[in-house]
Amino acid sequence: MARKNPTPNQRKSLLLKNAYRCCVCKQSGVGFELHHIDGDNSNTIESNLAVLCVSDHDNHHRPNRYTHKIFCKDLRPEVLEIYKNRWENFVVEAKKEKPQVIATLNVFGFDDFIHSMKLVMQRIDGTIEYEQLHHLHFGTPEDWIDDVLQEVQNIGNNIKVVVVNSPLEVEICPESKRSYSQTLDECMATKITASDWGDNSYLSVFINAEQPSLGLIVCYDNEVIFTATLHKCKDDFLHLESEGPNFREKIKSKPSIRTQVSSIVKKLVHEWEPAFILYGTGDPDAPQTLENMTLPKFWENRN
Numbered sequence: 001m002a003r004k005n006p007t008p009n010q011r012k013s014l015l016l017k018n019a020y021r022c023c024v025c026k027q028s029g030v031g032f033e034l035h036h037i038d039g040d041n042s043n044t045i046e047s048n049l050a051v052l053c054v055s056d057h058d059n060h061h062r063p064n065r066y067t068h069k070i071f072c073k074d075l076r077p078e079v080l081e082i083y084k085n086r087w088e089n090f091v092v093e094a095k096k097e098k099p100q101v102i103a104t105l106n107v108f109g110f111d112d113f114i115h116s117m118k119l120v121m122q123r124i125d126g127t128i129e130y131e132q133l134h135h136l137h138f139g140t141p142e143d144w145i146d147d148v149l150q151e152v153q154n155i156g157n158n159i160k161v162v163v164v165n166s167p168l169e170v171e172i173c174p175e176s177k178r179s180y181s182q183t184l185d186e187c188m189a190t191k192i193t194a195s196d197w198g199d200n201s202y203l204s205v206f207i208n209a210e211q212p213s214l215g216l217i218v219c220y221d222n223e224v225i226f227t228a229t230l231h232k233c234k235d236d237f238l239h240l241e242s243e244g245p246n247f248r249e250k251i252k253s254k255p256s257i258r259t260q261v262s263s264i265v266k267k268l269v270h271e272w273e274p275a276f277i278l279y280g281t282g283d284p285d286a287p288q289t290l291e292n293m294t295l296p297k298f299w300e301n302r303n
């Protein structure tokens with residue numbers, strides 16, 4: 001069959017669907033080529049055309065030229081098809097009014113010296129779509145922030161950008177794909193992406209009437225998205241257990257143990273910013289509601 005070129009409209013529509021990025025490496029601002037996935041140059045239906053940067057296109061056609069393991073990529077037709085579909089789906093989601101994707105910013109260095117930043121584009125379930133590293137060879141942290149915000153906006157106007165940690169104290173620039181990336185877990189990601197969180201969420205604290213322990217539940221849209229328990233261990237520790245944060249904190253001599261417990265609960269409330277807080281005690285199946293967090297006196301027993 002004779003070679004058929006995609007029409008200008010097809011090209012425009014495909015580039016738009018790929019947010020003007022290569023579907024393999026996600027680079028933008030480079031030359032793009034529309035590659036025929038099945039190798040048939042006359043088959044110009046959209047599902048057969050992948051947006052590739054010049055380098056990945058060349059890599060596909062001349063894999064033997066890319067022997068170094070950093071550059072050698074598996075770009076067989078069936079793999080290219082996965083890249084294309086995955087990335088185009090991500091872009092569709094990213095352009096929604098309430099996208100279920102987040103831009104997570106990992107910062108590396110020290111409070112007074114940030115040497116690199118990594119933009120991690122993730123889905124709400126924590127899976128990483130792609131990463132983009134910025135470091136001192138290319139401008140200053142202020143420049144990177146501008147670049148990151150611009151990049152995120154180009155992919156979707158309503159994507160939230162979240163800085164996940166205070167600087168991770170490492171001295172060398174993390175190399176893009178081999179370094180550890182922090183993503184937001186699904187619970188927090190649900191909170192961040194929910195536009196009606198301030199109306200549609202609540203946190204309940206269930207106070208055990210018989211033992212020094214309490215349970216915390218965060219609900220959004222009538223679904224439980226986070227649970228934790230806090231109890232007093234022997235050896236005088238306060239122990240918080242959850243799928244996310246876990247810690248054991250030595251009980252201090254002052255203030256009262258109940259005050260120390262309250263401040264841990266307050267921290268969680270501050271983090272979750274629920275629309276309502278409910279306190280309950282007694283029979284877990286038919287709890288009796290309380291006006292505020294009143295803990296039984298037995299919390300004060302010290303060993």
Ligand SMILES: [Zn+2]
Nearest residue numbers: 022025053056
């Ligand atoms: Zn590429």
